[in-house]
Amino acid sequence: MLVALAGQPNVGKSTVFNLLTGLDQHVGNWPGKTVERKEGTFNFNGTTYRLVDLPGTYSLTANSAEEVVAREFIIRERPDVVVALVDAAILERSLYLVAELLALPTPVIVGLNMIDVARQEGVQVNPAALEAALGVPVVAMVATRNEGVRELVEKMDQVAHGQVPYAPRPPQVRADHRQILEEIEGLIAACVAGPYPREWVALKLLEGDQEITRMVEACLPDERREALHSVLRAHDDALVAVAGGRYEWIAQAIRAAVAHPRAGQIGLTERLDRWAAHPLWGLLILAGALGLIFWLTYTVGTPLQNLLDVYVVRTLARLARAGLSGAPAWLAGLVADGMIGGVGAVLTFLPILAIFFAVMGLLEDVGYMARAAYVMDGFMHLMGLHGKSFLPLFLGFGCNVPAVLGTRVIESRRARLLTILLAPLVPCTARMAVIALLAPAFFGSAAMLVSWGLVVLSLAVLALSGVLINKTIFRGQRAAFIMELPLYHLPNWRTIGLLVWQRSLAFVKKAGTLILAVSVVVWALSVLPYGNVDTSFLARIGRWLEPLGRPMGFDWRLVVALLTSFVAKENSIATLGVLLGPGGKAGVAETLAATFPAATGLAFLVVQMLFIPCVATVAAIRQETGSWRWTLFSVGFLLLVSWAAGIGVFWLATLVRLS
């Protein structure tokens, strides 16, 4: 039996999904979409149920990929039951999705969740009255305390087996719409076949649903398409009327079911928001939260990362070398340097990644994420971004990977894409580590100032790129800022824990192979054909690319260092250590400063800051954009920007005779 779990965002869908399926769940993407697909199984009364968690959507009209995914699943896969969760505290709005679901042929049962929160907010809902009004089973529940979930499953089981009469009372099409709908149905009759109910398609056309319009237009003969167009054009305001009709239906359904015994009281959320959403206090609270994230990263994440590197990665490499001592040297090198180096890069990312997923999950779960987006919206607008772009970008200071993965919270595809393109310009800890090592050698006591200047430069380039890309590629369109501020509630640790586990696993699985492959290729280029870097293919490539670096005073060694930083940013130090000769990693900075003028040093740091991100970030960009075209665009764009900025800074530095 197949069951779909539907509901608007923040109604507790994940909690119910996790309760029912436990650890027996599979997380992936919907085919061709960067929308998360969660599926799991559970048994009840001798029946095995396959439960699919549909993306949280406010409606079933195509505003984003989520709505398309949700309704395509219901229409095409025909689940035996759709379990629709609603938030009892926001019943009127929550039922909007139910109004849309009831227009589809699949049986629906309603889980009336969060009745405890509703009571606190002064709303009392009578499930029996609601059941009578909707004509579908309604089960009251508090998913966070596991109350009512068993009853929900029992009802679901009964409906799936047809053991209870099921007589829904879906919203009726308004009398004044009926005639127009019939006209549309007549026009599209030949076209709409298979699983799509004709009346539903007609209604979606009337609502101006882009996806359905495209689908129908693709198969209509020209003259019918024209006729359809003229009907739709004459009623282009129907979208609002249809939505209004659904709310009228809801108002009637809840009239008998909802009482407001304590109307007009000020809830906890309202009181908290006086601070959290305040233009000044809100920013201070946000700054505090961000400080906490940084503190966590540096006191837990970075040490863990080092421990993993020292005890796991290097031990593995040593073991591999020992185990392969009889084998040819190239094999030992391939395994110890190429492969384990790549695995290590993935592995040492995990602590920081997990921390960021946990923090994102926590802020989202308690409802704070929306407030952070709200207070930052004005600022982000300047770059054509959405308030929701702020947190993912901020996460980039720790590591660009979670920044890119975190952009999933942004609904608008355009704003999400722009955020992904800008994320690599946020200086991550690994880049800062390189700067921290090299800047003192070139600039002595002014190193702090230079480092600070480099961060400011990066952010200035980010802002400028944002404005530029938005104006040109996206033609100044702006993502509409309209979003719900959910009620605050206590975090559900189980939900957050599972989220961290699944996201980390997905990253290792998807990005891991690409990182490993690139690591092996770069290693191979650096030793072939004669076994040392100086004469390697990589060095040849470096020499070949040297003319590009010459305007900044670079020679091929600096170019090669940048190339190897593609595997991991810290690699440029190790590479320079090898190329600049003895002195090892410790003496690298001094040797470098003695070899190159300060202007070249500064230009190198600038390029290092703005250069293409590490392969892990590129893998994340590929995963989240779902497109090699945008991934390549991102890489090309950053190459150009870093090169131009490097030259610009070199000239400026030479001009003011920095030496």
Place this chain on the structure above:
Amino acid sequence: MSRKFGRGQYRSPELVRVSGTSPQQVGDSAPAPTATSNGENVSLSALHPGETGVVVELAGGRGLLGRMTSLGFTPGAEVTVVQNYGRGPLIARVRGARIALGRGEAGGVKVRRRPV
């Protein structure tokens, strides 16, 4: 005046006009709140915190309208402004939910201010 009563077969009296203009053009800056006259039509961004209005008109592109209606904004809906500092986004309560809107988006929501 954009209100059209009973024109065509199916326009409901309270449903006024849904124009295709983008919200930025409609009201990026808040009209200065005038002295409260009963039942005047203003954009949502002109309401002070605590004030309530009834939606009479929505303006915006299809995508935005779809989002607005699914979040509860339809003609006839009661909207109470919770937070509005005169600039930047604002918070409104509609159909029991708290919705944050950019100033431009709020400018596209015309309401009949309810006298206090």
